[in-house]
Amino acid sequence: MSDEEHHFESSDAGASKTYPQQAGNIRKGGYIVIKGRPCKVVEVSTSKTGKHGHAKCHFVAIDIFTSKKLEDIVPSSHNCDVPHVNRTDYQLIDISEDGFVSLLTDNGSTKDDLKLPTDEALLTQLKTGFEEGKDIVVSVMSAMGEEQMCALKEVGPK
Amino acid sequence: MEDHVLSSVHSTVFKESESLEGKCDKIEGYDFNQGVNYPKLLRSMLTTGFQASNLGEAIDVVNQMLDWRLADETAVDEDCSEEEKDPSYRESVKCKIFLGFTSNLISSGVRDTIRYLVQHHMVDVIVTTAGGVEEDLIKCLAPTFKGDFSLPGAYLRSKGLNRIGNLLVPNDNYCKFETWILPIFDDMLKEQKEENVLWTPSKLLARLGKEINNESSYLYWAYKMNIPVFCPGLTDGSLGDMLYFHSFRSSGLVVDVVQDIRAINGEAVHATPRKTGMIILGGGLPKHHICNANMMRNGADYAVFINTGQEFDGSDSGARPDEAVSWGKIRGSAKSVKVYCDATIAFPLLVAETFASKRDQTCEPKT
Numbered sequence: 024m025s026d027e028e029h030h031f032e033s034s035d036a037g038a039s040k041t042y043p044q045q046a047g048n049i050r051k052g053g054y055i056v057i058k059g060r061p062c063k064v065v066e067v068s069t070s071k072t073g074k075h076g077h078a079k080c081h082f083v084a085i086d087i088f089t090s091k092k093l094e095d096i097v098p099s100s101h102n103c104d105v106p107h108v109n110r111t112d113y114q115l116i117d118i119s120e121d122g123f124v125s126l127l128t129d130n131g132s133t134k135d136d137l138k139l140p141t142d143e144a145l146l147t148q149l150k151t152g153f154e155e156g157k158d159i160v161v162s163v164m165s166a167m168g169e170e171q172m173c174a175l176k177e178v179g180p181k
Numbered sequence: 182m183e184d185h186v187l188s189s190v191h192s193t194v195f196k197e198s199e200s201l202e203g204k205c206d207k208i209e210g211y212d213f214n215q216g217v218n219y220p221k222l223l224r225s226m227l228t229t230g231f232q233a234s235n236l237g238e239a240i241d242v243v244n245q246m247l248d249w250r251l252a253d254e255t256a257v258d259e260d261c262s263e264e265e266k267d268p269s270y271r272e273s274v275k276c277k278i279f280l281g282f283t284s285n286l287i288s289s290g291v292r293d294t295i296r297y298l299v300q301h302h303m304v305d306v307i308v309t310t311a312g313g314v315e316e317d318l319i320k321c322l323a324p325t326f327k328g329d330f331s332l333p334g335a336y337l338r339s340k341g342l343n344r345i346g347n348l349l350v351p352n353d354n355y356c357k358f359e360t361w362i363l364p365i366f367d368d369m370l371k372e373q374k375e376e377n378v379l380w381t382p383s384k385l386l387a388r389l390g391k392e393i394n395n396e397s398s399y400l401y402w403a404y405k406m407n408i409p410v411f412c413p414g415l416t417d418g419s420l421g422d423m424l425y426f427h428s429f430r431s432s433g434l435v436v437d438v439v440q441d442i443r444a445i446n447g448e449a450v451h452a453t454p455r456k457t458g459m460i461i462l463g464g465g466l467p468k469h470h471i472c473n474a475n476m477m478r479n480g481a482d483y484a485v486f487i488n489t490g491q492e493f494d495g496s497d498s499g500a501r502p503d504e505a506v507s508w509g510k511i512r513g514s515a516k517s518v519k520v521y522c523d524a525t526i527a528f529p530l531l532v533a534e535t536f537a538s539k540r541d542q543t544c545e546p547k548t
Contacts, residue, residue, distance in 0.1 A: 072356065074419050075355065094429070
């Protein structure tokens, strides 16, 4: 629709996907990369320097895309990777046959590469709302080259 | 009438005793009028009584372990091989010695006595706990210090000092250990994946002995002399902590205890025609593990226990050698002694009168 047609690729070649942060500074509710997966920290406990060696941080975190629980233990002075996590809102245009959604971006172009959410409740809410002809805005969470719909809201009746 | 009572009381109090002359040794301590002669002082312990006598007997048993040769056994099995009948072969076959000790002894200076024994291949199999290994390695990286039993725990914690009895180990020592060992575990994991190495506690310890490469470490000498060090409880110490942390960053290192139980029981079972002897300092896992292995060959021929355990609670740690005989862990015909004493006192003295003095005799006199 607009004059410029920008293709916003999901992986940005220039900027980095993560940034380093000292393990001792990562708190509950923050983000951390464990085994290459972007995760949200649900529990941190620190064991002080002792017989087991240097002081360590024990992280329990949930993968933001798969909801799997992951654990890691890191010396508190070490640097960990923290993912850049972005949330963007898009208006829903269409749900396609092959499991993708069509979204309207800020500058008026369409984004068609987002898959339907795997979460049952969200999927049902999306399909029902769309079939009823409601205006739906979806929130898309993106980190480390992956993205997923994480929430939606209905904005006023048609 | 009074005379009768008197003589009856007399015979009650002064009951005729059996003469022990010629049957038992007389009690006689060391006479310092002959000057301070340490070898004589130690030899006098045998007739000093109580635990000194037990230590004296333990010294005797260990010397018997060291002196025995297959040639001493006059009854030759008809179905033994030609080699076993050869007199010069029989002169060369010695007793196989199992040495076990708890980790506190390695924190103490007894570590250096043990290093001496391993350095000169005077023992054949070693069994210890995780602490018995890591304390030896850590001493190569940083020292342990003398403290006091009465130092308050909370104060020590605030200073980052760990107390082992009246010894102190700074936390920093364990940090150095962590920095040293984690890359080695990385290499071992790599070898497991790429070269299909299946690690066991004894193989892991041989590798650590090779890596520490320090002549003050008994583990280093065990690696050089090919003496297996068994440690089925490898995870119960700082070593276990390191394995735990390592598994988060790079998981998958496997340590197989089954292969090691085959190996140690094999050491006992295939010892024949050699006799076996056990020298065990302390109780717990090392004591039982060695006795159990010897049970596989119907019992050890010599046993020396040096520990402070008591039998009244039924524990294996406090059990006397005779209890082990009931299990078949020590032969009925065996020579065994228990010395109720802290091994930091008893063991260096025992080694002085056995292993070390025999070696001094066979070595050239120093100029």
